[in-house]
Amino acid sequence: MIGSKFAFKIKNAEIPQPIFKARLVAKGFTQVAHVDFEDTFAPVVKAASVRTLFAHAAGNRLPINLFDVETAFLNANIDRLIYMEQPPGFEQPDHPRKDYVLLVNKGLYGLKQSGSLYANDQKKKLVELGFAPSEADECVFLSADKRIIVATYVDDGLVCAETQEEIDWVITELSKHYTVRNLGTPTKFLGMDISRPDPRGPITISQSTYARKLLAKFDMQDCNSVKAPCDQRASYLHLRTETESPADSALYRSMTSSIMHLAIWTRPDIAWITNKLCQFNKDPSELHMAAIKHLLRYIQGTLDYAFTFSPSEYNSLYGLFTDHENFDFTPLHGYADASNASDPDDRCSTSGRIFFYFNAPIVWGSCKQTYAVALSTMESEYLALTEAAKEAMFLRQLLSSINVPQEQPTLILTDSDAALKHVKNNVNHPRSKHIDTRHHYIRFAYNAGDVDIRHVPSASQTADILTKPLGTIKHLEAVKLLQLHDSRYT
Numbered sequence: 001m002i003g004s005k006f007a008f009k010i011k012n013a014e015i016p017q018p019i020f021k022a023r024l025v026a027k028g029f030t031q032v033a034h035v036d037f038e039d040t041f042a043p044v045v046k047a048a049s050v051r052t053l054f055a056h057a058a059g060n061r062l063p064i065n066l067f068d069v070e071t072a073f074l075n076a077n078i079d080r081l082i083y084m085e086q087p088p089g090f091e092q093p094d095h096p097r098k099d100y101v102l103l104v105n106k107g108l109y110g111l112k113q114s115g116s117l118y119a120n121d122q123k124k125k126l127v128e129l130g131f132a133p134s135e136a137d138e139c140v141f142l143s144a145d146k147r148i149i150v151a152t153y154v155d156d157g158l159v160c161a162e163t164q165e166e167i168d169w170v171i172t173e174l175s176k177h178y179t180v181r182n183l184g185t186p187t188k189f190l191g192m193d194i195s196r197p198d199p200r201g202p203i204t205i206s207q208s209t210y211a212r213k214l215l216a217k218f219d220m221q222d223c224n225s226v227k228a229p230c231d232q233r234a235s236y237l238h239l240r241t242e243t244e245s246p247a248d249s250a251l252y253r254s255m256t257s258s259i260m261h262l263a264i265w266t267r268p269d270i271a272w273i274t275n276k277l278c279q280f281n282k283d284p285s286e287l288h289m290a291a292i293k294h295l296l297r298y299i300q301g302t303l304d305y306a307f308t309f310s311p312s313e314y315n316s317l318y319g320l321f322t323d324h325e326n327f328d329f330t331p332l333h334g335y336a337d338a339s340n341a342s343d344p345d346d347r348c349s350t351s352g353r354i355f356f357y358f359n360a361p362i363v364w365g366s367c368k369q370t371y372a373v374a375l376s377t378m379e380s381e382y383l384a385l386t387e388a389a390k391e392a393m394f395l396r397q398l399l400s401s402i403n404v405p406q407e408q409p410t411l412i413l414t415d416s417d418a419a420l421k422h423v424k425n426n427v428n429h430p431r432s433k434h435i436d437t438r439h440h441y442i443r444f445a446y447n448a449g450d451v452d453i454r455h456v457p458s459a460s461q462t463a464d465i466l467t468k469p470l471g472t473i474k475h476l477e478a479v480k481l482l483q484l485h486d487s488r489y490t
Helices: 047-059 114-128 164-174 208-217 232-236 249-265 268-278 286-301 377-401 417-425 437-447 462-466 472-481
Strands: 004-011 019-026 064-069 083-085 101-103 140-142 148-153 156-161 180-182 192-195 203-206 305-309 333-339 350-356 361-368 410-414 451-455
Touching: 047 064, 047 148, 047 156, 047 203, 047 305, 047 361, 047 377, 064 164, 140 377, 148 164, 156 164, 164 180, 192 208, 208 249, 208 286, 232 268, 249 268, 249 286, 268 286, 268 350, 268 361, 268 462, 268 472, 333 377, 333 462, 350 377, 350 462, 361 377, 361 462, 377 410, 377 417, 377 437, 377 451, 417 437, 417 451, 437 451, 462 472
Parallel strands: 333 410, 410 451
Antiparallel strands: 004 019, 064 156, 064 180, 083 101, 140 148, 148 156, 192 203, 203 305, 333 350, 350 361
């Protein structure tokens, strides 16, 4: 038998007439594994898939609506016999609390398996409507006629279709099983602020509201701003030594995790420094704390940074190449870069990758090459290309699953001639014969015609900002390459 309680919440507490809410929840921490529950995993749509869907809608001038399911978990039937104590304060004379318990019939909030039960129920309902889940992301569904796309994140969802009538049909059908609210063209989704004045026009995405709450959370809302997220010396940040004062680790981890939400969803300009600072979560020093406060000051000055997906025919690649007649520039393309031996503690290199679709970024990443220590700049760039190729294959699979097959290779740009030649020549020289087989995936993808690799001048290498700290002037130039802009002035 498990415990229970009431959870109380005041919604919109800042307005004159707030909403007082009470919810009966189970004390899931009293459940016993393999007795009260088995599966607890519940998938959610990937951040990359969400951005790709917004880009697809904007680039093809399609309507997209947001919906939510009220008390979603309570729609799924429980998968086993579970008894629960009556909550404190719930007294019935005929059924005293000490003598009677409750029988749980639904996936009550608080139960460890509730999320999994609802996810399976929701998937079942969509499949019954003729939708099929994507092989790239099981929370993205395509209708049998390939005209409607649904993406789900627990009780929130997006529907994109050729017509508004098709969107309304999906929500009407789901409403037969759940209590569903059609919220129309999205203005908020998963902490993002979304602007689309024209239901078939460009879509601008930012996290201005979240960023302001983030600063207030750490009492930095009145701090002075800076123009770069970190000092150029940030690449020398290292593990705390015995002579360095420790920082408040709980506060530090709260800061990095909160900033990570920004870096993952809308802010590739802070991806590198966020990734770097997270490496010290276990034992931060005052030096690391100073660096993260510097980052918060940068966020203060860039609260309204956003990017816009648009159907514009303009493509930034046109200025880089002259063979326009021999190469069709598709909306999907990416960049890969690396900073060799950049970590002072273990001399691992850093990879950076970013992909654009309909004039704004949909995927980016900055990560340390912990799986190998590159012995040369060429090798680190080659490993970065492999990571980018893996990302490109995911995007190709995702787009194909929403009926946008990629009929030509996905372009990946690098500023390393040596790495480019190493991919295309398909030979192992004495200085590169040690590279592990798994890192040659880039060659496989290139030879299969799934990706194409081209050289780009270093000044146009968009992924550079994802591999190391830049000076203020270079950082501002890099932000432009990322297609980030201040949403207040556009």
